[in-house]
Amino acid sequence: MKRIKxxxxxxxxxxxxxxxxxxxxxxxxxxxxxPLILSISNSFKPLDELWLFPPKLIPINPTGKNYSDMMTxxxxxxxxxxxxxxxxxxxxxxxxxxxxxxxxxxxxxxAKKKFPGRDVIFNIIVLxxxxxxxxxxxxxxxxxxxxxxxxxxxxxxxxxxxxxxxxYLMKQFMEQIPDSLLExxxxxxxxxxxIFWRIAMPNVKAAWLTLTLLQVQNLWNMGASNFIFNEExxxxxxxxxxxxxxxxxxxxxxxxxxxIMMLVPITIFITTQSSIIETMSTSGMKE
Numbered sequence: 063m064k065r066i067k068x069x070x071x072x073x074x075x076x077x078x079x080x081x082x083x084x085x086x087x088x089x090x091x092x093x094x095x096x097p098l099i100l101s102i103s104n105s106f107k108p109l110d111e112l113w114l115f116p117p118k119l120i121p122i123n124p125t126g127k128n129y130s131d132m133m134t135x136x137x138x139x140x141x142x143x144x145x146x147x148x149x150x151x152x153x154x155x156x157x158x159x160x161x162x163x164x165x166x167x168x169x170x171x172x173a174k175k176k177f178p179g180r181d182v183i184f185n186i187i188v189l190x191x192x193x194x195x196x197x198x199x200x201x202x203x204x205x206x207x208x209x210x211x212x213x214x215x216x217x218x219x220x221x222x223x224x225x226x227x228x229x230y231l232m233k234q235f236m237e238q239i240p241d242s243l244l245e246x247x248x249x250x251x252x253x254x255x256x257i258f259w260r261i262a263m264p265n266v267k268a269a270w271l272t273l274t275l276l277q278v279q280n281l282w283n284m285g286a287s288n289f290i291f292n293e294e295x296x297x298x299x300x301x302x303x304x305x306x307x308x309x310x311x312x313x314x315x316x317x318x319x320x321x322i323m324m325l326v327p328i329t330i331f332i333t334t335q336s337s338i339i340e341t342m343s344t345s346g347m348k349e
Contacts (some may be wrong), residue, residue: 217289
């Protein structure tokens with residue numbers, strides 16, 4: 063039996079070059095992580111340590127008083143803390159789920175079906191990426207008022223379905239699915255819905271996980287809204303933002319608030335980071 067010899071190519075880099083590359087990457091990693099570490103550290107500092115210069119990375123006298131004060135302030139609010147939390151979780155989950163599903167369903171025919179006006183629709187989507195939400199604030203308010211959605215969850219959830227970035231990202235990623243794979247499924251008798259759910263969506267898992275992270279970050283950090291006036295419908299970010307308005311006396315509590323608002327986006331990013339990196343490297347943004 064003939065033996066196959068496996069040739070392994072050595073990296074054309076010296077040991078010194080490897081060490082230098084590692085040190086450079088370590089410096090950049092520390093530079094990137096320092097704001098996050100400092101935010102967490104500040105939340106455990108007493109008020110007098112927050113104003114030391116230069117700031118200390120590690121608290122001298124660590125305390126959890128900032129978090130207990132935050133809970134005390136929220137418990138004294140006439141709207142319960144859990145109500146704010148429920149509003150934020152409900153809006154985030156509903157808005158993210160709806161956006162991912164609708165963006166994927168719209169992206170699939172744009173990427174894999176040829177029909178009149180397809181290029182025009184895609185160009186409109188790209189054009190919509192250039193506009194800030196402030197530009198369409200007045201038309202959006204008029205539409206919400208006509209639909210009688212002012213002061214309801216729908217005013218915050220439904221607009222999140224139509225974010226153009228999600229549709230653009232999913233369309234570009236779905237273009238990479240081989241047409242032969244879809245054609246083989248059709249030959250085997252699969253319908254459009256089955257092809258979409260069983261073939262297209264699993265193949266673009268990295269894209270919709272990235273989209274989930276982006277949408278959760280936007281909705282979780284949503285503060286005051288022009289569409290919501292009822293205090294019982296406002297979000298946790300808005301309620302915690304009112305604590306920050308207390309000035310210097312609540313600087314420590316403000317540091318604790320910052321950490322609380324970072325927890326959910328950071329947790330989701332850590333659990334989906336491999337898919338996000340894959341999306342950024344193979345997102346198909348070639349047009």
